[in-house]
Amino acid sequence: MVGMSLLRTAAAFTARLNPLKRTCQSSNLLSRTVARSEQVVVRYGSHGKRMFIIKPTDFYDRRFLHLLKYYILLAGIPVAALVTFVNIFIGESELAEIPEGYEPEHWEYYKHPITRWIARTFYDSPVKDYEKMMALIQMEAEKAEMRQLQLEVRRHMREKGDGPWFQIQTLDKNLIDHSPKSSPDN
Amino acid sequence: MPKDHDKDVYPEPPSRTPVEDRQSSLPNPALILSKLFYYSVDLPVTTFRGIQSGKKSHYYHQKFRRVPELTQCQEGDYVCYYEAEMQWRRDYKVDQEIVKVIQERLRACQQREGPSYSQNCYKELQQFEQVSKAFQSRYGDLGAYASARKCLMKQKERMMAEQHAFATSST
Numbered sequence: 416m417v418g419m420s421l422l423r424t425a426a427a428f429t430a431r432l433n434p435l436k437r438t439c440q441s442s443n444l445l446s447r448t449v450a451r452s453e454q455v456v457v458r459y460g461s462h463g464k465r466m467f468i469i470k471p472t473d474f475y476d477r478r479f480l481h482l483l484k485y486y487i488l489l490a491g492i493p494v495a496a497l498v499t500f501v502n503i504f505i506g507e508s509e510l511a512e513i514p515e516g517y518e519p520e521h522w523e524y525y526k527h528p529i530t531r532w533i534a535r536t537f538y539d540s541p542v543k544d545y546e547k548m549m550a551l552i553q554m555e556a557e558k559a560e561m562r563q564l565q566l567e568v569r570r571h572m573r574e575k576g577d578g579p580w581f582q583i584q585t586l587d588k589n590l591i592d593h594s595p596k597s598s599p600d601n
Numbered sequence: 602m603p604k605d606h607d608k609d610v611y612p613e614p615p616s617r618t619p620v621e622d623r624q625s626s627l628p629n630p631a632l633i634l635s636k637l638f639y640y641s642v643d644l645p646v647t648t649f650r651g652i653q654s655g656k657k658s659h660y661y662h663q664k665f666r667r668v669p670e671l672t673q674c675q676e677g678d679y680v681c682y683y684e685a686e687m688q689w690r691r692d693y694k695v696d697q698e699i700v701k702v703i704q705e706r707l708r709a710c711q712q713r714e715g716p717s718y719s720q721n722c723y724k725e726l727q728q729f730e731q732v733s734k735a736f737q738s739r740y741g742d743l744g745a746y747a748s749a750r751k752c753l754m755k756q757k758e759r760m761m762a763e764q765h766a767f768a769t770s771s772t
Contacts, residue, residue, distance in 0.1 A: 503646075503653070504653060505653070506650070506653045506657075508657070508658040509657055509658075509659055509660070510659070510660060510661070511659035511660070512661070513662075523659065523660055523661060524660060524661055524662070524663050525660055526660050528658070531658075531660075545687070548683065549680050549683060552679045552680050552683050553679075555679070556677075556678075556680070
């Protein structure tokens with residue numbers, strides 16, 4: 416490490432003292448000072464020297480961000496405006512005791528006006544959902560019971576054999592031709 | 602702001618806090634944020650309340666009838682099972698909210714009293730301990746798929762353990 420820095424200083428020294436590139440012949444060769452050149456304050460009438468800054472393209476990134484903001488705000492701003500105006504001008508509902516003999520509609524159990532609107536327009540009342548579920552359960556229970564009964568009856572019919580199931584139809588007795596049986600050794 | 606619940610039934614902790622002795626000279630960030638919120642949101646909203654439409658709509662708390670519980674259902678009566686299950690779920694939610702209210706009280710008490718909370722909020726501590734023990738013993742490790750049946754079985758195990766403990770302690 417130390418050797419590297421020594422080497423580096425030696426290289427810089429030799430570069431400065433290069434005879435092919437001797438710019439000045441004055442006495443400040445071996446020292447590290449630099450000759451003071453004339454420095455003039457430059458005043459531009461424009462924004463300074465125009466630079467062509469070379470950097471990798473940011474076209475795609477900027478296009479992506481622009482499109483992202485555009486599509487988000489396309490729906491975002493109307494929705495935000497709608498929600499703001501609903502909150503300001505319509506406002507939330509107040510809690511009240513249920514009056515005597517009055518059955519509130521199912522959307523009247525919610526506070527925010529937009530929730531109430533959604534419950535009123537799109538959703539079924541929770542009571543109706545409950546009843547629907549109970550109806551489904553009842554139907555499935557009846558089906559299960561029927562299936563159990565059918566298995567039980569099947570078992571009985573097979574065992575006892577006196578029911579309408581598992582009856583195998585045989586030919587009528589009168590159709591049997593007994594005539595070959597009268598002479599067995601034919 | 603519209604009123605939410607009856608404040609006498611679930612009293613909120615007192616809003617006046619005792620005089621605080623600040624040890625540090627840094628500004629209180631909670632105060633800064635609350636002032637910010639007040640001036641940016643609260644004030645405009647309260648001034649806009651005046652422009653709201655005259656007729657106010659109301660919302661109500663739904664009242665549910667009590668239905669027979671799981672223990673009172675006939676075996677194989679699946680509709681009864683469903684109703685009992687729904688009732689148990691509603692009761693579970695109510696119990697969760699009760700625990701939250703007690704927790705909130707304890708938290709407020711601790712915030713008010715500061716370092717000496719274990720002495721000054723003794724009542725709230727005892728209440729919270731009792732409530733959370735009861736909740737844990739009833740609904741404790743039922744998990745995400747908790748149901749009325751599992752809770753009933755847990756109760757059965759509890760009663761069995763109690764009887765076992767009673768039997769072993771008496772002999």
